[in-house]
Amino acid sequence: MRTSVYARALASASVVFVATLIVATxxxxxxxxxxxxxxxxGFVVESNGFAEEFCARQxxxxxxxxxxxxxxxxxxxxxxxxxFTGPSSIADGLGPIFNASGCAxxxxxxxxxxxSQVTEKRAGFFDGAVFFEHPGxxxxxxxxxxxxxxxxxxxxxxxxxxxxxxxxxxxDGFVEAINSNTLAGIAIRQPASMxxxxxxxxxxxxxxxxxxxRFGWKDQxxxxxxxxxxxxxxxxxITSPLQPDEPTSNGNSVAEFDTVPDPDDEGVDVELFxxxxxxxxxxxxxxxxxxxxxxxxxxxxxxxIGCDTxxxxxxxxxxxxxxxxxxxxxxxxxxxxxxxxxxxxFLLHDVGTGDGIxxxxxxxxxxxxxxxxxxxxxxxxxFMHDALSFNLTDAIRRHGNQARPARDAFTALRFSDRNxxxxxxxxx
Numbered sequence: 001m002r003t004s005v006y007a008r009a010l011a012s013a014s015v016v017f018v019a020t021l022i023v024a025t026x027x028x029x030x031x032x033x034x035x036x037x038x039x040x041x042g043f044v045v046e047s048n049g050f051a052e053e054f055c056a057r058q059x060x061x062x063x064x065x066x067x068x069x070x071x072x073x074x075x076x077x078x079x080x081x082x083x084f085t086g087p088s089s090i091a092d093g094l095g096p097i098f099n100a101s102g103c104a105x106x107x108x109x110x111x112x113x114x115x116s117q118v119t120e121k122r123a124g125f126f127d128g129a130v131f132f133e134h135p136g137x138x139x140x141x142x143x144x145x146x147x148x149x150x151x152x153x154x155x156x157x158x159x160x161x162x163x164x165x166x167x168x169x170x171x172d173g174f175v176e177a178i179n180s181n182t183l184a185g186i187a188i189r190q191p192a193s194m195x196x197x198x199x200x201x202x203x204x205x206x207x208x209x210x211x212x213x214r215f216g217w218k219d220q221x222x223x224x225x226x227x228x229x230x231x232x233x234x235x236x237x238i239t240s241p242l243q244p245d246e247p248t249s250n251g252n253s254v255a256e257f258d259t260v261p262d263p264d265d266e267g268v269d270v271e272l273f274x275x276x277x278x279x280x281x282x283x284x285x286x287x288x289x290x291x292x293x294x295x296x297x298x299x300x301x302x303x304x305i306g307c308d309t310x311x312x313x314x315x316x317x318x319x320x321x322x323x324x325x326x327x328x329x330x331x332x333x334x335x336x337x338x339x340x341x342x343x344x345x346f347l348l349h350d351v352g353t354g355d356g357i358x359x360x361x362x363x364x365x366x367x368x369x370x371x372x373x374x375x376x377x378x379x380x381x382x383f384m385h386d387a388l389s390f391n392l393t394d395a396i397r398r399h400g401n402q403a404r405p406a407r408d409a410f411t412a413l414r415f416s417d418r419n420x421x422x423x424x425x426x427x428x
Contacts, residue, residue, distance in 0.1 A: 167215075310345050
């Protein structure tokens with residue numbers, strides 16, 4: 001672990017379906033604990049209470065056989081902020097191939113933990129039936145510690161390329177605390193033609209036991225520890241016990257250029273990344289905009305044309321004490337029984353803009369992406385999974401396939417009503 005010298009300055013800157021699900025989530029047995037309350041929100045880097053609770057009783061909240069304990073001296077929100085901010089150096093294990101030297105490079109809009117204008121590149125080959133990753137994995141790392149390692153070109157046979165935009169991780173502790181059966185219930189209530197897909201993905205800190213995916217554009221991760229370890233190795237080239245192997249350069253070993261013994265991180269950095277994300281406040285509404293007549297009317301239109309079928313306005317997290325992540329974590333009081341307003345269903349859908357990339361979900365998910373949660377939407381200037389839409393009207397018009405009915409209903413609206421809908425979206 002290394003301590004960032006400028007962390008605080010940066011921080012303050014601006015179906016695999018029901019039958020499978022029941023088996024996979026049986027451990028998510030829910031305990032009762034009072035009634036639900038609204039989750040804390042705000043665009044400010046401060047703890048929602050999880051870090052303080054976790055660090056006081058981490059032995060009660062995690063299965064310490066599978067997750068390294070954070071040393072007492074490092075277990076606090078400020079330390080998690082510093083670690084998430086970065087940067088890491090070559091001496092810390094950065095590279096040899098990588099995209100960024102710290103989480104903050106891709107998550108700093110409007111505050112630490114948000115999204116950004118940064119995109120990553122993915123590639124592969126589709127033979128008409130099966131998707132094959134680019135040699136070394138679909139992610140193309142743009143940077144390297146030595147110029148000879150840079151993945152600047154892709155094979156001529158490659159016929160699938162895609163951009164992925166950085167995702168917002170604010171409020172993700174509440175998302176992790178959603179019971180998998182809650183997500184299944186959302187899918188069941190959706191019309192068959194618009195029904196989202198749940199996929200079961202391995203939780204690394206639970207020896208590969210499965211849970212319903214919810215993080216990443218392909219729902220490729222189910223826990224924030226697994227999500228952190230995956231990003232650490234693929235975006236920064238830093239290995240950990242959950243991801244002990246260095247990425248390759250176009251399928252070729254980088255061992256000659258790797259100066260730090262693997263794993264680069266003993267696992268504590270990964271836990272601190274998760275501690276930060278679990279402790280963030282949920283993105284807030286702009287209450288002044290939301291109170292305008294246009295935004296209020298736009299909310300009604302949003303529901304009337306079917307946007308709320310997938311952009312679910314309200315979800316309640318599991319009760320405190322609920323066992324999640326394959327038994328690796330208990331939902332903390334700070335995150336349990338909280339009402340959140342993500343305007344997303346955390347399910348995979350084919351909306352006609354899929355990137356053709358397959359990750360944990362199998363070939364049926366090739367043209368699917370996770371519904372983008374709309375909380376914090378007003379802080380973004382680029383939209384959709386590839387960040388290639390530059391205004392909300394264009395983003396809506398790009399929706400097709402499962403989202404075609406809502407798209408067509410939007411197109412049929414009067415100009416004034418379309419503007420009211422946009423006014424509502426800009427209050428999120």
